Amino acid sequence: xxxxxxxSSDSVSFRKRPSRAHPHLLLLPAGMLVGxxxxxxVAIIRMSWGGRNxxxxxxxxxxxxxxxxxxxxxxxxxxxxxxxxxxIIATALALPIALFMVRTSSAAMRxxxxxxxxxxxxxxxxxxxxxWMAILGPNGLLNQVLSVVAGEPVQMSLxxxxxxxxxxxxxxxxxxxxxxxxAALAAIPAALEEAASVLGANRLxxxxxxxxxxxxxxxxxxxxxxxxxxxxxxVVPLLLGGLKVTTxxxxxxxxxxxxxxxxxxxxxxxxxxxxxxxVQSLSRMTTPKQGGKSG
Amino acid sequence: MDMQRIILDVRGLSREFANGKVKAVDNIDIAVGRGEIVSIxxxxxxxxxxxxxxxxxxxxPTSGTINLCGNDVTDLxxxxxxxxxxxxxxxxxPHMTVQQNVAFGLKMQRVALDEIESRVSAALDxxxxxxxxxxxxxxxxxxxxxxxxxxxxxxxxxxxxxxxxDEPMAALDRRLRDHMAVELRAIQKQLGIAAIYVxxxxxxATTMSDRVVIMNSGRILQDGTPEDIYxxxxxxxxxxxxxxxxxxxxxxxxxxxxxxxxxxTDNNIDLWATGRRTHAKPGMLVAFRPEQALLHANxxxxxxxxxxxxxxxRNGLHRWKVDISGASVIVHSTTVDRRIAQGERAWxxxxxxxxxxxxx
Numbered sequence: 001x002x003x004x005x006x007x008s009s010d011s012v013s014f015r016k017r018p019s020r021a022h023p024h025l026l027l028l029p030a031g032m033l034v035g036x037x038x039x040x041x042v043a044i045i046r047m048s049w050g051g052r053n054x055x056x057x058x059x060x061x062x063x064x065x066x067x068x069x070x071x072x073x074x075x076x077x078x079x080x081x082x083x084x085x086x087x088i089i090a091t092a093l094a095l096p097i098a099l100f101m102v103r104t105s106s107a108a109m110r111x112x113x114x115x116x117x118x119x120x121x122x123x124x125x126x127x128x129x130x131x132w133m134a135i136l137g138p139n140g141l142l143n144q145v146l147s148v149v150a151g152e153p154v155q156m157s158l159x160x161x162x163x164x165x166x167x168x169x170x171x172x173x174x175x176x177x178x179x180x181x182x183a184a185l186a187a188i189p190a191a192l193e194e195a196a197s198v199l200g201a202n203r204l205x206x207x208x209x210x211x212x213x214x215x216x217x218x219x220x221x222x223x224x225x226x227x228x229x230x231x232x233x234x235v236v237p238l239l240l241g242g243l244k245v246t247t248x249x250x251x252x253x254x255x256x257x258x259x260x261x262x263x264x265x266x267x268x269x270x271x272x273x274x275x276x277x278x279v280q281s282l283s284r285m286t287t288p289k290q291g292g293k294s295g
Numbered sequence: 296m297d298m299q300r301i302i303l304d305v306r307g308l309s310r311e312f313a314n315g316k317v318k319a320v321d322n323i324d325i326a327v328g329r330g331e332i333v334s335i336x337x338x339x340x341x342x343x344x345x346x347x348x349x350x351x352x353x354x355x356p357t358s359g360t361i362n363l364c365g366n367d368v369t370d371l372x373x374x375x376x377x378x379x380x381x382x383x384x385x386x387x388x389p390h391m392t393v394q395q396n397v398a399f400g401l402k403m404q405r406v407a408l409d410e411i412e413s414r415v416s417a418a419l420d421x422x423x424x425x426x427x428x429x430x431x432x433x434x435x436x437x438x439x440x441x442x443x444x445x446x447x448x449x450x451x452x453x454x455x456x457x458x459x460x461d462e463p464m465a466a467l468d469r470r471l472r473d474h475m476a477v478e479l480r481a482i483q484k485q486l487g488i489a490a491i492y493v494x495x496x497x498x499x500a501t502t503m504s505d506r507v508v509i510m511n512s513g514r515i516l517q518d519g520t521p522e523d524i525y526x527x528x529x530x531x532x533x534x535x536x537x538x539x540x541x542x543x544x545x546x547x548x549x550x551x552x553x554x555x556x557x558x559x560t561d562n563n564i565d566l567w568a569t570g571r572r573t574h575a576k577p578g579m580l581v582a583f584r585p586e587q588a589l590l591h592a593n594x595x596x597x598x599x600x601x602x603x604x605x606x607x608x609r610n611g612l613h614r615w616k617v618d619i620s621g622a623s624v625i626v627h628s629t630t631v632d633r634r635i636a637q638g639e640r641a642w643x644x645x646x647x648x649x650x651x652x653x654x655x
Contacts, residue, residue: 194353195386197373199453200403209399213390 048266055262063263067271072251076271079247082162082237083230086169087177087223093170094177094222095215101178102185121175129239132168133159136240160242168236173229177222184218185211224283228276248272302489303327303350303457308359310345310513315357319345321513322359327457330487332480334500337510338536346510347459347493351380364456374403379455383462385446387434393419393445394430400453418452421482440471447479451486458483460492464499476503497537501525509533525584527571530654534582541624542582545652548575555647562620564599567647575652587649590615590629591642598642603635619643 051058066072101113120128135141136158146154158164188211196206234249241247248268256265303326310320320342327333335343348354350361352373361369368376388396397418401411416426422444434442443463450458463479464472480503483490494500500507501521509516509524509532517529528534531542544561551557556575559565568581575581591598601617608614613634615626626643635641 189384189386191382191384191386192388194351194373195380195382195388196399196403197353198351198376198378198380199400199449200374201399202372202374205403210388 044266044269048263048270050263052261052263055266060263063261063267066261066264067267072268075246075251076248078245079231079233079249080275082166082169082245082247083227083233086166086173086230087227089166090170090174090177090226091181091219091223094174094181095219097174097178098181098185098215101182117175117178120172125172125235126239128172129168129236132164132171132240136164136167159240160244162241162245164240165233165237165245168240169230169233172236173226176225176229177219180218180221180225181215182218184215184221188214220283224279227279231272231275300328301326302329302331302364303491304362305346305350306360306362308346308349308361309357310342310349310354311357318513320349320356323510323513323515325491325508325515325518327489327491329489330484331506332483332490332492332504333506333508334492334494334504335508335510336494336497336500336536338495341510342513343493343495343510344461347380347461347491350457350491351378351459352376353380377453377456379450379453379458381443381446381450381458381460381463383465385442385463385466387437387442387445387449389434392431392433393424393437394426396434396445397449397452400449404453414452415448418448421451422448424448439467440475443467443475447482451482451488456489458488458490460490460494462494462496464494464496472499479503501537509536511536526649527651528582528653529571531580531582534651534653539585539625540582541585541588542580542653543622543624545575545579545581546577548577556652558652560622562622564620564622566599566645566650568650568652569648570652578655580653580655581650582653583645583650585614585625586627588624588626588628588643588645590617590626590631590635591644592631592633592635592639594642595644598644601641601643603637603639603641605637606634608634615641617641617643 047055048063049059049061050056051060051062067076097113097117101110101117104110104113133140137143138155138157138159140159142158143154143156146156158167192210192214193206196210201209232249233247234253237245237247238250248271252265252268252272255261255268305323305325308320308323308325309318311318323342323346325333325335325346335346337343345354349356352368352371352375356369359369360367363376363378388399391399394415397415398411401414406414419426419429424441424444429437429441429445434445437445443466446463460479464475467475476499492500492503504521506519507521507524508518511532517524517533519527524533525537528537528540534540534542543564545558546561546563547559549557549559549565551574554574555567555569557565557567558575558581560581566581568575590601594600599619601619604616604618604623606613606615612627613629615629615635616623617626624643629635
């Protein structure tokens with residue numbers, strides 16, 4: 001008896017300990033990182049309003065004038081378009097994958113699928129892109145297989161153009177779409193689906209009227225993650241686009257690296273970040289009811 | 296029950312899991328007539344939920360048939376069965392309003408829009424949630440009792456041939472539960488629908504239903520009116536599941552008179568008892584309820600001598616724990632108008648048709 005009493009009083013004091021010390025100290029490591037990033041962000045903003053080669057000493061709006069030139073606007077539009085397209089495709093592909101993972105009764109299959117899905121996040125983007133080059137190249141795996149199947153030489157060009165880039169973007173970011181969708185699907189009680197079925201809805205109509213509407217917030221979250229990730233895409237378009245596809249990130253690298261135009265690079269960075277924030281806040285507005293409930 | 300009135304007829308229904316190693320439901324028969332509520336009562340894991348799910352079509356039987364209104368529905372999917380189901384969790388669609396929830400079944404049946412509107416309104420009136428006030432609310436804006444009313448309206452609006460209730464009161468607090476039980480019973484009688492009520496709560500089961508089916512380990516132990524299963528239990532499990540009971544082992548049969556028998560118990564008491572179907576054999580049990588034995592201060596002539604072990608006064612009833620030849624039994628009723636104190640001698644009588652011979 002006494003040992004149990006001691007044990008329980010011990011665990012109580014253990015639970016109380018953080019409140020007696022200074023819990024905000026726990027935020028210190030993360031706080032330092034966020035602080036550092038904030039300082040850098042302010043530096044980038046300052047840089048974007050500076051003159052070329054005199055970023056800290058002079059003021060100039062030239063960088064933003066350069067942003068709105070036809071070439072840069074086209075690149076921005078192109079980046080948004082590719083990020084959007086890849087987000088839509090990735091989300092559409094994520095749904096059946098997530099459904100399989102939530103529905104399969106075999107734990108081994110579920111684990112296998114999870115590892116397969118998470119693989120892109122573990123392997124370097126560079127390696128994945130080279131992998132795609134080997135598959136999609138003029139004499140790559142895909143064309144060789146197609147040639148064998150068709151019986152005549154096939155030269156499908158999927159590399160160094162937009163199709164290749166979109167393919168790469170979708171493949172490398174699909175985990176970001178799958179994981180929130182799984183979370184959303186797994187949170188739907190089985191009774192809701194059964195209720196729909198008992199009320200006369202066949203499988204298709206159950207999906208349309210119950211499963212999909214309830215999974216939508218998760219799918220939107222996934223789409224936003226993919227979009228946000230791919231607006232900043234650099235390695236994939238560089239390697240799979242072969243200089244024919246340009247994104248904001250590539251222009252920023254060129255301006256900051258080769259051309260030494262730091263203000264323009266900084267201004268484009270700000271555009272990039274604002275874009276991601278804008279989409280994020282737009283999504284909050286379009287999913288009001290359910291977001292409020294889960295929060 | 297004549298054939299015309301039978302809504303549900305389940306024959307030889309079985310459900311095995313793990314390749315026949317586990318028999319969740321083992322060869323059961325259940326019939327439900329028009330306007331009848333049948334409770335399936337049993338402890339958790341007795342197979343009652345699996346039975347209900349098979350009737351709804353949410354689970355496939357290993358063998359047996361399910362007939363609904365004369366049609367074999369055993370192989371039909373749930374959405375083709377015309378059976379309603381009120382879930383324990385209510386299963387209200389969280390992304391729809393109350394009105395949309397109730398309209399869902401009608402929408403799936405492709406009922407005309409204006410008819411949907413009037414039927415939804417009528418169904419919500421029936422459960423006392425007026426459309427004008429509650430129609431636009433969502434499930435997170437409703438209380439537990441209101442959620443249940445929505446679930447009920449959503450089920451009844453499609454006019455199913457049979458309604459299944461899966462412990463619909465379990466999520467409600469005691470007071471609300473009693474209130475809803477009365478209301479549910481009234482609505483069911485008013486509409487004359489056939490219903491199966493699955494529960495582990497014997498009190499709701501006996502107060503709500505026309506017939507009670509007691510299940511344990513996948514089998515039906517007894518199927519009868521609430522009075523029948525309480526007063527004439529088939530075996531030890533049934534009598535112990537339905538409230539307090541005193542049980543004594545039978546050692547010998549001394550005399551037989553029709554369905555009555557004078558039996559000698561393990562602790563050498565001779566008493567008359569009545570069997571349900573079988574006659575007593577050594578090893579069977581004799582069981583009587585605490586309120587069915589009478590305690591006397593003076594020997595009435597044929598009483599069993601008893602010694603008061605303890606006495607409690609609860610809910611207006613005395614509750615004596617008495618010792619009869621080494622066995623402790625509980626008694627509620629007495630012929631004396633006073634409290635017989637601890638340690639006093641007393642005599643116990645039990646009517647022959649109230650002490651029951653039951654299977655062990």
